[in-house]
Amino acid sequence: MTLNIPATTKRVELHTSKCTNQRIRKETLDNISSYTNKSNEEILARINELNKEWDIERLLETNAAAVVILGTVLGFTVNKKWFVISGIAGGFLLQHAIKGWCPPVPILRRLGVRTSSEINYEKEALKEMRRNNAEGTV
Structure with missing residues (x-):
């Protein structure tokens, strides 16, 4: 008997509607493209915002802990x-x-709460954009 346990990095996306995943992906790509002509300082400010963004795991854990405490x-x-x-x-x-x-x-997910992988994708793209700006290869 084998258990069908999805990979940690994909399990939430696998249980999210295709339409919602596409919308979140589009919003992430739009976020990235909106920084194309921004300064490295502005990009860094966005990266710092992303470091503070709560992913779905953190939100679920907090919610569950609050419900457990309340029930207890x-x-x-x-x-x-x-x-x-x-x-x-x-x-x-x-x-x-x-x-x-x-x-x-x-x-x-319908409210747009992202997974850590989705947040990290945006961060890595912005970091690459900063490197390219610093090298003058924009």
């Missing part, structure tokens, strides 16, 4: 039935870790 607090203070929320959030997070999908993924 409510379980101890209101009713033990609230502990179910913590279990569900943990289950979804485990499913995401293995398969790359959980209920918030399609929503977050």
Whole structure:
């Protein structure tokens, strides 16, 4: 028996609609092309923004942690039935870790939240643009 576990770098994209992936890819390419005639300082400022951009993994982990904390607090203070929320959030997070999908993924992707690979693609393209500017090969 083999488990069908997608590669970490592609698992979210595999569970995102083709249309959404294309839109995110187009937005990323548009971001890159908008810096074609910009100074190295402006490009560096964008790279620094990208270093602070939250990828989908970070957003999901934060969301799941908040739900687990909320469910636990409510379980101890209101009713033990609230502990179910913590279990569900943990289950979804485990499913995401293995398969790359959980209920918030399609929503977050439609909102334009990118994977770390997508963010890094833009950063690397901008770094190359800066190198070319410094060498005068624009």
